[in-house]
Amino acid sequence: GAGVSQSPRYKVTKRGQDVALRCDPISGHVSLYWYRQALGQGPEFLTYFNYEAQQDKSGLPNDRFSAERPEGSISTLTIQRTEQRDSAMYRCASSLRSGTGNQETQYFGPGTRLLVL
Amino acid sequence: AQSVTQPDIHITVSEGASLELRCNYSYGATPYLFWYVQSPGQGLQLLLKYFSGDTLVQGIKGFEAEFKRSQSSFNLRKPSVHWSDAAEYFCAVGVGDSSYKLIFGSGTRLLVRP
Numbered sequence: 001g002a003g004v005s006q007s008p009r010y011k012v013t014k015r016g017q018d019v020a021l022r023c024d025p026i027s028g029h030v031s032l033y034w035y036r037q038a039l040g041q042g043p044e045f046l047t048y049f050n051y052e053a054q055q056d057k058s059g060l061p062n063d064r065f066s067a068e069r070p071e072g073s074i075s076t077l078t079i080q081r082t083e084q085r086d087s088a089m090y091r092c093a094s095s096l097r098s099g100t101g102n103q104e105t106q107y108f109g110p111g112t113r114l115l116v117l
Numbered sequence: 118a119q120s121v122t123q124p125d126i127h128i129t130v131s132e133g134a135s136l137e138l139r140c141n142y143s144y145g146a147t148p149y150l151f152w153y154v155q156s157p158g159q160g161l162q163l164l165l166k167y168f169s170g171d172t173l174v175q176g177i178k179g180f181e182a183e184f185k186r187s188q189s190s191f192n193l194r195k196p197s198v199h200w201s202d203a204a205e206y207f208c209a210v211g212v213g214d215s216s217y218k219l220i221f222g223s224g225t226r227l228l229v230r231p
Contacts (some may be wrong), residue, residue, distance in 0.1 A: 004160065033217065042121075042221025043161070056218065060142065091161070096134050099217030103149050103168045108161035 002026070004109035006092050011107070012115045013082055021077045021112045025094030032075050033106055034067055038091040049075060050098050082116045089113050119144045119212050128179040130198050131230045136206035138193040139224050141206030150191040151219065152182055156204045164206075178202070185223065203229045 005024045009052040013019050025032050032049050035043035036059075045059040052088055060066070064082075069075040089112045095104035122141045130136050142148060149168050153161040165176025172184040182193045191208060208222040 031217065035219075037193070039160050040152070042209070043219070044221070047216055056215070059218070076169045091159075095217075096187070100214075103166075103216065105163055105166065106217075110158065110160045 004092055004094055004107055005089075006109040006112050007043075008112060009110065010113050010115075012117065014117050015082060015084060016072070016082050017082055018078065018080045019081075019082055019114065021114070023071065023075045023077070023092030023109060025092070025095075026031075026107055029094035029096050029107075031071055031095045031099040031104065034077050034094040035073070035091045035093065035108075037091055037111070039088075045088075046077070048099060050100065052062075055100060079114075082114075084116050087116045088113055091097070100104050119148070119210065121210055121220050121222040122210055123206075123208055125225045127165040127226045127228065129230060132200050133197050134199045136193075136195045136202070136227070138206050138208075138227070140191045140193065140222060142189050142191070142208075142220075144189075144208045144210065145211050147184075147186065148212045149216050150184060151209040151211070152176065152180070152191075152193050153207045153209060153221075154166070154178075154204050155207065156190075159198075161207065164193070176218050195219050198227075198229055200229045200231065203227055224230075 032044040037043040049069040050057040064080045067077045088106045089111045093106035152164040209219040
């Protein structure tokens with residue numbers, strides 16, 4: 001079946017603009033995760049949803065970052081007033097069952113590469 | 118704070134040679150352990166995982182990893198590397214009640230000589 005998909009795959013924006021990154025998880029997957037990956041580094045956790053509920057947003061770097069998953073499926077990560085330091089690969093993952101209290105495998109999408117000029 | 122260390126930024130091996138990629142973690146209890154591979158333009162693909170039980174774990178594409186509690190290590194191995202194995206490899210851990218919050222190492226880039 002289809003894997004996790006993300007759009008756009010590449011996004012170039014000017015500093016100060018808002019961007020919205022979309023994640024479409026594997027069908028039927030309960031949990032969804034967002035990570036950010038700087039060049040030469042491993043992914044870093046941003047936030048986690050169980051169905052439509054945002055269970056953990058401890059990794060969001062500041063209040064310019066927000067995420068939602070209103071119907072428990074597709075999720076959007078929004079960055080307001082982008083800054084050059086926001087440039088990175090943003091990765092989404094999903095898991096079949098709840099990630100809380102379970103050892104769930106996370107399946108990752110191809111990522112969105114964001115460049116802020 | 119928990120951390121994951123992959124001490125080798127780049128490794129080059131000849132095709133057909135054996136491979137070992139190192140991963141060390143710092144955490145008091147036994148974490149959940151994962152190896153992912155990232156090929157250009159692709160998402161992270163899970164190679165294998167360790168939760169409990171047998172400390173030698175078999176994964177896809179002929180990879181295996183061994184959990185050594187005494188060394189806090191989870192090294193990835195393959196007896197004979199193929200050119201298609203050239204990619205970046207990430208070790209990750211999940212710990213405690215927040216095990217969904219994977220902590221990744223900085224990755225090891227594998228180059229394969231023909």
